[in-house]
Amino acid sequence: AALVLQLSLSVADCPGTSSAQAGRAAACQGCPNQRLCAAGAATPDPAEAAELRERLRSVKHTVLVLSGKGGVGKSTFSALLAHGLAADEAKQVALLDIDICGPSIPKMMGLEGEQVHQSGSGWSPVYVEENLGVMSVGFLLSSPDDAVIWRGPKKNGLIKQFLRDVDWGEVDYLIVDTPPGTSDEHLSIVQYLSAAHVDGAVIITTPQEVSLQDVRKEISFCHKVKLPIIGVVENMSGFVCPKCKNESQIFPPTTGGAEKMCQNLNVSLLGKVPLDPQIGKSCDKGQSFLSEAPESPATLSYRNIIQRIQEYCDQHHFQEEKTI
Numbered sequence: 158a159a160l161v162l163q164l165s166l167s168v169a170d171c172p173g174t175s176s177a178q179a180g181r182a183a184a185c186q187g188c189p190n191q192r193l194c195a196a197g198a199a200t201p202d203p204a205e206a207a208e209l210r211e212r213l214r215s216v217k218h219t220v221l222v223l224s225g226k227g228g229v230g231k232s233t234f235s236a237l238l239a240h241g242l243a244a245d246e247a248k249q250v251a252l253l254d255i256d257i258c259g260p261s262i263p264k265m266m267g268l269e270g271e272q273v274h275q276s277g278s279g280w281s282p283v284y285v286e287e288n289l290g291v292m293s294v295g296f297l298l299s300s301p302d303d304a305v306i307w308r309g310p311k312k313n314g315l316i317k318q319f320l321r322d323v324d325w326g327e328v329d330y331l332i333v334d335t336p337p338g339t340s341d342e343h344l345s346i347v348q349y350l351s352a353a354h355v356d357g358a359v360i361i362t363t364p365q366e367v368s369l370q371d372v373r374k375e376i377s378f379c380h381k382v383k384l385p386i387i388g389v390v391e392n393m394s395g396f397v398c399p400k401c402k403n404e405s406q407i408f409p410p411t412t413g414g415a416e417k418m419c420q421n422l423n424v425s426l427l428g429k430v431p432l433d434p435q436i437g438k439s440c441d442k443g444q445s446f447l448s449e450a451p452e453s454p455a456t457l458s459y460r461n462i463i464q465r466i467q468e469y470c471d472q473h474h475f476q477e478e479k480t481i
Contacts (some may be wrong), residue, residue, distance in 0.1 A: 171381055178375055205317075206352035213353035216251070218470040219331045220387065220400055221346065223379070224361040225371030227337035230392040230430075231361050232256065235334035236265040238359075240445040241463040243289040248329040251282060253319055254293035255346055256336040257312045258305050263295035267443025271296055279324040284307035292323050309341040318344045330470070337371070339378040347382045356470045357385035359427065362418075363393045364410035369418050376422055388425035389468050390462055396432040397454065407432060428462040431455050 172178040172185070179185070213219075222235045232254075239252040254262035263269050263283075271283045273296045279423060282290030294305060325331070336342055347355075358379055362372040372389070379386050391414060401412045410417075419426040433455040439446035447456050 166395050182293050188332070209317075209349055209352040209467040210319055213331075213350075215326065216328045216331045216353065218329060219333065219350060219353065219472075220466065221333045221335060221350075221355070221384070222339055222361065223335050223343070223358045223375050225339060225373075225375035225378075226362065226368045229337075229363045229368055229372075231259045231337070232334050233436060234359070234361050234390060234392065235332050236262060236440070236457055237445065237447055238463055238466070239266075239289060239291075239330075239332050241459060242330050242332075242467070243286055244447070246288055246453045248288060249327055249375070250289045250333045251325045251328045252291045253323075253331060253335065254291070254295065254334045255316050255319065255342050255344065256334060257294050257307065257315060259336060260293045260295035260298075260305075261472055262291060262293045262334055263303070264443060265440045266291050268296070269301055269443070273297060276324070279322045281324055292319055312341055313345040316342060317349055320349050339374055343378065346381070347384055355384065356473050357387040359387050359466060360389045360393055360424075362389060362415050363408050364391055365408040365412040366407070366412045367419060368408075369412060369415070372397060372415075373418065373422070376424060385473075386424055387466055388413050388427035389419050390427050391429040394429035427465050428458050430458045430462070 172182045211376060222231050222238070224231050235254075239250050242248055243250040252262060252266070254260050256262075265273065266285050268283050268285065273283065273292070273315055274281045280292070282292050283296055284290050295301065298305070323478050332347060335346065343397070347349060360372060360375055360379075362368050376386065378384075394414070395404050396407050412418075415429070418424075418427055431454050433446075433450065433453050435450045435453065436455060439449045446453075447459060450456055
């Protein structure tokens with residue numbers, strides 16, 4: 158019981174990875190990452206930071222897609238956010254998949270079987286359209302069924318390599334699809350991107366409490382590492398029968414759903430996306446649901462959410478320029 162109490166206190170009172178007390182505070186006792194934080198591993202090496210800053214200088218906006226819960230639709234949302242932003246041919250969009258153990262972006266973007274090419278300027282992304290490039294560990298596997306059985310340091314090294322060695326060119330939006338959780342990959346991407354500009358995170362949930370429970374942890378993670386939260390998206394938010402038009406709650410919001418959680422935690426709710434079986438079919442075919450089902454209520458919801466994200470990024474950029 159004493160150990161459980163100590164660990165719960167440590168989590169609640171964690172000073173955060175960017176704090177001068179990281180790894181040294183009383184709350185850090187018993188934390189498995191104590192040595193890592195105390196050694197300053199959570200802070201980018203100055204030379205490494207300069208290298209990453211130089212490579213990412215040409216990226217105007219960076220948006221992370223997060224959720225503490227698996228299976229809530231992060232990769233689907235990331236793919237559709239990229240498609241939605243790239244609908245404007247004047248915008249250059251990059252989609253980076255850092256879900257090392259479960260890379261589903263190649264399948265969703267219709268790029269299965271593609272390989273990464275290397276040139277003097279680094280790795281070349283795989284392009285869906287001229288203005289939409291993708292990078293994923295899925296392109297480095299000999300088969301889509303191959304398992305990536307790596308410990309944290311190797312995964313972190315690949316994430317750094319994706320940011321440092323991929324030749325994205327001039328990019329308006331870099332979308333980063335992440336695995337579920339609040340550990341290695343998440344700390345790494347926030348650490349490496351701290352050398353550049355990050356607009357913030359979009360957090361994905363579904364309406365039921367078992368999902369919201371993990372998403373609250375993700376919101377706490379963002380606060381700890383000082384990652385701005387653009388807002389929350391509630392996926393699978395009801396289902397309207399195409400024949401009888403009755404709405405069913407497949408995942409009942411027993412505690413008020415994302416709306417109530419956002420009110421309690423003072424976070425923006427970007428929108429609710431209803432279930433549509435065509436979303437899964439489009440993902441399996443590697444097609445954009447937004448263009449496959451343009452009149453679907455889910456498409457209209459996605460487009461409203463994407464517009465709100467764009468407005469947030471533009472406002473964020475304007476405020477930064479004003480500060481400078």
